[in-house]
Amino acid sequence: MSDLPDDYDMQDNSEVVQQEEDQEQPAQRQSNAKSRGSIYDTLDDDGDEDDEDEDDEEDEEAGREGGRKRAKHRHRRHTVNRFLDVEAEVDTEEDEEEEEDEADGDEFIAEVGGEGDEDDVNRRAAVNARLDRRERELNDQDLAKIAQNLHERYGRAAVRYTGDMNEVPQRLLMPSVHDASLWQVRVKPGRERDIVFSLMRKAIDLEYSAQPLSILSAFQRDSLPGMIYVEARSAQQVNQACKGLVGVYPSRGIALVPIEEMASLLQIKKQDLTVTPGSWVRIKRGKYQGDLAQVMDITENGEDVGLKFIPRIDLNPRDDANVDGRKRKKAGASLTTMRPPQRFFNYEEVVKVYGRKQVSKRNQVYVFQNDTYKDGFIEKDFKLNALQLENVNPTLDEITKFSRGQDGADNENPVDLSIIAEASRKAAIAVLQPGDHVEVFEGEQSGVYGVVDSINQDVVTVTAIGVDIDGQKVDVPARSVRKRFKPGDHVKVMTGQNADETGLVISVTDNVVTFLSDMSMQEVSVFSKDLREAAEVGSGTNVVGNYELHDLVQLDLQTVGVVFKTERDSFRVLDQNGQVRLVQPHQISMRRNSDRAIATDSEGHELRVQDNVKEIDGESRKGRVLHIHQSFFAFLHNRDILENGGVFVTRCRSLASLAPKGNLVKPGMDLGKMNPTAAGGAQGGMVGSGAMGRGPRDRDIGATITVIKGNLKGYIGIIKDINGTLARVELNTGNKVITIDKEKLYRRLPDGTLQPLSAPIHPKGQQRSMGPPPAVASRTPNPYGGGRTPGWGGGRTPNPYASGDGKTPAWNASSRTPNPYADGGKTPAWNASSRTPNPYAGDGGRTPAWNASSRTPNPYSEWGGWGSASPARPADSSWSSWNAPTPAAAATPGFLSAPTPAAYTGAPTPAGIMNDPGSMSAPTPGVSGNDEDYDFGLVLRDPLIANKKVMVEIRGSSDAGWHDGDLEFKKGYVSSAFASLSEITALFHPLDSPGGTSIHVPTIYLTPIQPEEAQDHALVLRGSHKGDHVVLRDSAGPGVWMVSKFQDPVEFTIDEESLVKLYHV
Amino acid sequence: MATIPPQAKSKQLRACLLCSIIQHPMDFRKIGCPNCEELMQMKGSPDRISACTTTYFDGIISVIDAEASWVARWQRTSKYVRGMYAVRVKGRIPEDVEAELESRGIKYRPRDQSDQD
Incomplete structure (x- = not known):
């Protein structure tokens, strides 16, 4: 088969x-x-x-x-x-x-x-x-x-539908005790719906199982977040039902809902959000988020709402976007970039940007990118839940914009305020307060006005004023009442964009009140509901966020600006380019401080914040400097200028000060005064001298003066302050302070002589350098004699080591120890203190250089071998110990001193103590009788020469009567030289009393001793070898020596005149 | 038994304006309203679905045992199929349906709780 x-x-x-x-x-x-x-x-x-x-999907349907x-x-x-x-x-x-x-x-x-x-x-x-x-x-x-x-x-x-269910009145459906109960179950917020669905599915799944759910129903309400309600006979059944569900929290309790509350759970009614054509809504999401829109029509089922609003078409789209209108890139770009501004649809503009193909026209309507545009507005359908229906609060601005239409021309009916009025009516109730003047504008009592007595929910009790029911209390619905203002009232805006503005009411039209703002002097129209009567004149709040009016703020890397107007939540800022910007606080990166900023004005004077200035060109505006930016831009403020709140920006270079500059003494800024050289060393001006703080003071302040003119002539006083040409003088008599012209004052010197204030002080021997109060200084000769070291004024060096005349580190350094602490124990300051870091200093005067054996290379001393005695040993001089000659010099006779560090070499050897101040006025070296063709004193002060122990002879002292000529022709060596104001002295060590007395000798009496024979050590005073320590090798002719540098075989010739014999042991 | 929508979160869920049952629009199209299809004729007709149902509803009830539940009785859904129902549905049924109801002598009760007696 x-x-x-x-x-x-x-x-x-x-x-x-x-x-x-x-x-x-x-x-x-x-x-x-x-x-x-x-x-x-x-x-x-x-x-x-x-x-x-x-x-075909049916088979898959579950x-x-x-x-x-x-x-x-x-x-x-x-x-x-x-x-x-x-x-x-x-x-x-x-x-x-x-x-x-x-x-x-x-x-x-x-x-x-x-x-x-x-x-x-x-x-x-x-x-x-x-x-x-x-x-x-x-x-x-x-x-x-x-x-x-x-x-x-x-x-x-x-x-089944025709069954009696619909005919039964709701009240007969109320729960009875035979009904199952409702149980409230806590759930994860946001998962309520899912859980109700899950319960349903679970019930179906287990329906024919051994343990079916025995709950009858479960429900959730959107207005009750975080909970669901389960209908069951017992809590245990609820528990069983909820077991295994994610997001259900039965552990937080399963609460039985009372029987009388069961029905209300299902009757919860959201505020019925009815939308009617013509009403205003706001768009919740998308490109038009927050934009006001007008409802045109509503679909039958109320889901979709046809809206009309002002489009935001990007007229500068990215190139790739408009070439072939690919939406892919556009969508991405439009989200990230700023949204385009509101603008009425203009066919020509849009075609120009987007091309003719993008816009098609049907009847009176343009279609562009699948949106339809009519009369400039976009008309679009929105889902109801994408719209904000409550608290729309359209502002006058928005409404005006709407009604103005596309062409910008006012329509015949500029603002249909009835619509907004309706929208804002609900809010109006909330702003009513007892005491407000109101008027009833609708209903039976229309026309009545009065004062609000009390408010109970939506019913306002008004005490009527006027007409025949004067004084009676009338209850009216709040929505029928509006605040009443009359021209001339002074009002304040409570809410909205113009909040906190105040002003005088000009006109009242229905519920729109126009007032003249106190601040901007402009007319402002607001709803009467936003107004209150107020006496205060508000300038508005000047502070928004962290910034306030007239702050200098950084807008971006290149731009700064000054806030000239604060609005509700934004600023008007004038930037350095003169442009006005509206910025939100978050757009400001920081506030800048220009308090210390300085610029130069057109005259080269310094310009600072708060200066009153005027423009020298342009509009010649005057103003006060608010801020200076980069020393170039100045932000000025002038109340008289209306524009930009009186703030304007200009260049510093085009400004001139309004104040007379002659009188302007700018504290702290006169560099000339800070320069001690320029100040002639008269003013203690060194850092840390203590005089620094008074540096800016006029030098005449504190001077003792005598009045030489006027009715106070002859009075003595002290200048307390100087302002321009005027001085405030505290008179010694009567403790009286007068203000007097400086011209009438003469300085009164300690000896009672007078001199003009403007006269220089020093030639008269004033010891100004001694300290801040010159008068005191002049009277009390300072035993330290600091002032007598020229150019080294005591006030200049607060260094404790220098407290003794001779104890400057510099010349202690002649011991070849650069360490200033290594000075002998004669400086109490450091001896006393243990804070010196120098370990060598522990044993007082013994500097390591000297302690080191002569044969031990010493880092401090290249000629260590020369040192043989402790320099620290105080010279047993007749001078006080602190004024003793430098121990190094004293103890190391004939020592060929090593070069001292340059920094210190400037420090002269202290001059001897001149007990007699008069000696200070001794002839200056320049006019000395010394007929050397150069000043030997200056040579000794030369850093290359100083401290080298050159041999000298005293000459000419007898002619001058110095020490009665006793010391004439004494030979010795000089260890150091000091310059004082008037003369240069050198510390002279006579040869005939080695280790004995050393004295200060004015260098004018000193003559260098020239070397006589070979092997003499000498110092070169002049020429290219100046300062060199040489050894005479051979005579190279009359007055010329063949020399070589010490420890250096290279020979050269040098003039005898240029040499000075060096002292050695 | 009505079809239970697979996703609770779906924004597309629609509620029948007459019986307040919640279904996915796809289910309305395939099988119509399980309670009142005879009147609504929504099956296979998206237009009718959009006219007779809405996404604008509030509160969801899962009716598990309609006959015994008081909630279902209160909502007048106890004779309806089991399923998900909305507590409140905004909107009214189309006029033709309303007229049909009237001709049958049925009282129409909108589900937006506007008239409670």
């Missing part, structure tokens, strides 16, 4: 079986439920297949109606059964027939298997014909049944 015919027969046979089965059905229908079911299944399946034609699913399943079994013998076992009644069929089939197959005769053909035709007939009958039957079935199904549904 071949497979194919067999298959065919099998199919054929089963067809026959079915047909026969069908034939029997009308009779069997009532009794045989199963057969009936299979018929229905067939019908039903037909329907299903139709569905499948419509939608949760289809159970019955149908089962039906389909059975049907499939049925079709399969055609090929299976098992079918026979299912229905016993059909067994017989099937057996017959089987027999027939066998026979048929056998026949086919044998030979194909005509009988076979005929029989087939007959069978086919019968099949067709049966099929037609079946179809007829089917149609009827479909109709019947449909009727049965949906007729029943309609009946």
Whole structure:
């Protein structure tokens, strides 16, 4: 047997079986439920297949109606059964027939298997014909049944709907004690919906399990976040239901809802957000977020709202975006960049940017990028939940913009305020306060006005004023009342963009009040609800965030500006380029401080903040300097200038001070006074001298004066202050302070002589340098004599080591120790203190240089070998110890001194103590009788020469009567020289009393001793070898020596005149 | 038994304006409203679906045992199939349906809780 015919027969046979089965059905229908079911299944399946034609996805759909699913399943079994013998076992009644069929089939197959005769053909035709007939009958039957079935199904549904449910009043549905309770369950906020759905699915899943859920329902309300309500007989059932669900917190308690509150949970009604055409809404999201829009129409189901608003078309799109209008890039770009400003749709502009193809026109409507534009507005549908319906609060500005329309020209009806008024009415109730003057503008009491007495919810009690019900209290709905203002009232804006503005009411139109702002002197229109009567004159708040009016703020790296107007949450800033910007506080990177900024004005004078200046060119505006930026821009303020709040920016170079500069004594800034040289050393001006703080003071302050003119002539006083040409003088008599012209004052010197204030002080020997109060200084000669070291004024060096005349580190350094501490123990300051870091200093005067053996290389001393005695040993001089000659010099006779560090060499050797101040006025070296063609004193002071122990002879002292000439022709050596104001003295060590007395000798009496023979050590005083320590090698002719540097074989010649013999042991 | 939408979060979920059942719009298209399809005729008709259902509803009830539940009774859904229902549905049924209801003498109760008696 071949497979194919067999298959065919099998199919054929089963067809026959079915047909026969069908034939029997009308009779069997009532009794045989199963057969009936299979018929229905067939019908039903037909329907299903139709569905499948419509939608292929159906098979994937979950949760289809159970019955149908089962039906389909059975049907499939049925079709399969055609090929299976098992079918026979299912229905016993059909067994017989099937057996017959089987027999027939066998026979048929056998026949086919044998030979194909005509009988076979005929029989087939007959069978086919019968099949067709049966099929037609079946179809007829089917149609009827479909109709019947449909009727049965949906007729029943309609009946169900017409049931009494709708007729029962809600109150009769209130819960009774027999009903299950509601339980409140805490859930994770935001998961309420999911959990309600999960409960439903869980209930279905467990429906036929051993433990089905016993809850009846569960629900959630959007207005009650974080909780769901489960209807069940007990909390335990709720617990069971919630077990295993994520986001449910039964542990936080399952609370029973009281029976009287059950209904209200389902009655919670959100504020009914009705949208009516013409009302205002705001757009919640997207490019137009926050924009005001007007409702044009609403779809029937209230979901979509047609809006009209001002478009924001990007007229500067990225290049790549507009070339071919690719949306890909545009979408990305538009999100990141700033949104374009509100602008009415202008066909020409848009075409220019985007090209003609992008915009099409239909009737009066333009279509651009799938949006329609009409009259400049964009008209677009929005979902209701993408709109903000409450608290829209359209501002006058926005409304005006809307009504102005595309062309910018005012329409005939400029503002239809009734719409906003309606919108803002609700808010108006909130701003009413007892004591407000109100008027009733609608309803029965319309026209009544009075004072608000009390407010109770939406009802306002008004004490009426005027007319016939004067004094009576009237209750009116708050929405019918508006604040009442009359021209002339002084008002303050409470809320909105103009908050805190105050002004005088000019006019009142309905609920729009126009007032003249106190601050800007401009007319401002606001709703009366935003106003209060107020006496105060507000300048508005000057502080927004951390910034306030007239602050200098940094806007970006290049730009700074000055805040000239603060608004509610923004500033108007004038930047250094003169441009006005509106900035938010967050756009300001920092506030800058220009308090210490200085610039120069057109005259080269310094210009500072707060100076009053005027422009020398341009508009010649005057103003006070608010800020200076980079010493170039000056921000000025002048109240008289209306523009930009009186703030303007100009260049410092074009400004001139308004104050007379002659009188301007700028404290602390006169560099000339800070320069001690320029000040002639008269003023203690060194850092740390203590006089620094008084540096800026006029030098005449503190001077003792005598009045030489006027009615106070002859009075003596002290100058306390000087201001320009005027001096404030405290008179010694009567303790009186007068202000007097400086011209009338003469300085009174200690000796009672007078001299003009302007006269120089020093030639008269004033010891100004001694200290701050010159008068005192002049009277009390300072034993330290600091003042007598010229150019080294005592006031200049606070150094304690220098307290003794000779104890300057410099010349202690002649011991070749650069360490100033290494000085001998004669400086109490450091001896006393233990803070000196120098470890060598511990043993007082012994400097390491000297202590070191002569044979030990010493870092401090290149000629260590020369040192043989402690320099620290105080010279047993007759001079006081602190004034003793430098120990180094004294103890190291003939020592060829090493060069001292330059810094110190400037420090002269202290001059001897001159007990007699008069000696100070001794002739200066310049006028001395010394007929040397150069000043030997100055040579000794030369850093290269100083402290080298050159040999000298005293000459000419007898002529001058100095020491009565006793010391004339004494030979010795000079260890150091000091310059005082008037003369140069040198510390002279006589040769005939080695280690003995050393005295200070004015250098005018000193003459250098020239070396006489070879091997003498000498110092070069002049020329290129100046300061060199040389050894005479040989005579190179009359007056010329062949010399070589000490410890240096290179020889050279030098003039005898230029040499001075060096002292050595 | 109604089809339970697979995702609770779906913003597309729609509630029938008449019986307040919540389904995915796809289910409305395939099988219509399980309670009031006879009146609404939503099956296979997206236009009817958008007219007779809405996304604007508040509160979701899972009705597990419709007959016994007080919540379902209060919502007047106890005779309806089990499924998800909305507490409050904004909007009214189309006028033709309303007229049909009237002709049958059925009182129409909008589900927006506007008229509670």
